Amino acid sequence: MNASPNPASPADAPLPLIAVTMGDGAGIGPEVVVPALLDQDTLGRCRPVVIGDAERLRQAARLRGIDCRIVPVATPQEAEFTPGRINVIDLDLLPADLPWGQLSPVAGDAAYQYVRAAAELAMSGAVQGICTAPLNKEALHAGGHIFPGHTELLAHLTGVEEVSMMLATPTVKVIHVTTHIGLIDAVNRIEPGLVERTVRRGHEAMVRAGNPNPVIGVCGINPHAGENGLFGYGEEEEKIVPALEVVRADGIDARGPLPADTAFFLAGRGDYDLIVAMYHDQGHGPVKVLGLEAGVNLTVGLPVIRTSVDHGTAFDIAGTGKADAGSMIEALRQAAEMSSVPAR
Structure with missing residues (x-):
């Protein structure tokens, strides 16, 4: 049968x-x-x-x-x-x-x-x-x-030409702005257009999976998301903030830039439906701690x-x-x- x-x-x-x-x-x-x-x-x-x-x-x-x-x-x-x-x-x-x-x-x-x-x-x-x-x-x-x-x-x-990697576990979901490149190359590649497109792909994937209004947390690049210029060279303000302003204007609930160490904690307790990670290990490390056994990799885009x-x-x-x-x-x-x- x-x-x-x-x-x-x-x-x-x-x-x-x-x-x-x-x-x-x-x-x-x-x-x-x-x-x-x-x-x-x-x-x-x-x-x-x-x-x-x-x-x-x-x-x-x-x-x-x-x-x-x-x-x-x-x-x-x-x-x-x-x-x-x-x-x-x-x-x-x-x-x-x-x-x-x-x-x-x-x-x-x-x-x-x-x-x-x-x-x-x-x-x-x-x-x-x-x-x-x-x-x-x-x-x-x-x-x-x-x-x-x-x-x-x-x-x-x-x-x-361009897709995103999303990792999903029962505890947290994360989409990556960059993946299989070195850390220095990743920071250089991140720019507002790429961040914007990644957030949009993540939002579309969540909607397709049945969540019409996902809350998206977007990580910063530096420790403490730069802490107002204390760490790094203003990468958050230059590379991430302009993208968030654009997607928010279109009704996407994207919040950040967030310190990555607290973003995943907050996602784990349910504050965020999706986390946007800037580079490979920023997203993969927490996911593998929080749910590797039931983890799934999705190619979005x-x-x-x-x-x-x-x-x-x-x-x-x-x-x-x-x-x-x-x-x-x-x-x-x-x-x-x-x-x-x-x-x-």
């Missing part, structure tokens, strides 16, 4: 089709994908189809002691959703004896190909969203694909929905069957939630 429709949807509306990329086959991606796609709550929200390697998924199922059927399909539309079945578009790129937990150019190239295929499906409308298992950046580069990570790769594949686990390939435990699938289940939940809402 097919999964029943989402209670929040019309009775005859199908659940969204989500392309799930398997990630780096030498990491824990296959081990978290298998249980996540068998989760009953997942199947009640979406119709997930893996883009990956069928035999590697079977190996992962055996490692975890899971009895299921891994069934290759040619297209998402051919997939059948019955208990104990996982549908996979099998690109068949990995050798059967690929070692677990070891960096592999072959696995790096395969991880790229999974994302490429998923992006093509999403851009054509064959799926309504993408959910990605982790890839390894070093393996990706060794496989001949020089991208800092999923965010930049998907922007390239979908023809988008793409023409397609994309969510991901908020953890890496974990080569140290890959192949042991110990990986926690909680973040993948949550990533699929959020992909389904956002994909089922018509674009505004």
Whole structure:
């Protein structure tokens, strides 16, 4: 029997089709994908189809002691959703004896190909969203694909010049003005236009997820948000304040610049729905303390929905069957939630 429709949807509306990329086959991606796609709550929200390697998924199922059927399909539309079945578009790129937990150019190239295929499906409308298992950046580069990570790769594949990374946990959500660049480069890159666009993307994502009036806290760059010029060289007044004035004039409730150390404390107790971080570690550090196990990575600004686990390939435990699938289940939940809402 097919999964029943989402209670929040019309009775005859199908659940969204989500392309799930398997990630780096030498990491824990296959081990978290298998249980996540068998989760009953997942199947009640979406119709997930893996883009990956069928035999590697079977190996992962055996490692975890899971009895299921891994069934290759040619297209998402051919997939059948019955208990104990996982549908996979099998690109068949990995050798059967690929070692677990070891960096592999072959696995790096395969991880790229999974994302490429998923992006093509999403851009054509064959799926309504993408959910990605982790890839390894070093393996990706060794496989001949020089991208800092999923965010930049998907922007390239979908023809988008600028996107934002958002991390979401049950406790706090954060969107980044800059991500995978050095700290000095990040400070130099931050300017009012970029801050404004990031705040707007964050606001739109929150509205799409069902919060029509989010309260957004915007971090400063310097300790204590500069404390009126005591720290730094006036970066907050030059780079952030003008952006906030523009978005507030459009009715967006963006507050700041805020000292980052207190902003996350206040967000954790519910004062802010979203925090805007200026650089990678300013946002990632608190999120990983406050909710890594259930964390989800969203790419905001793409023409397609994309969510991901908020953890890496974990080569140290890959192949042991110990990986926690909680973040993948949550990533699929959020992909389904956002994909089922018509674009505004």
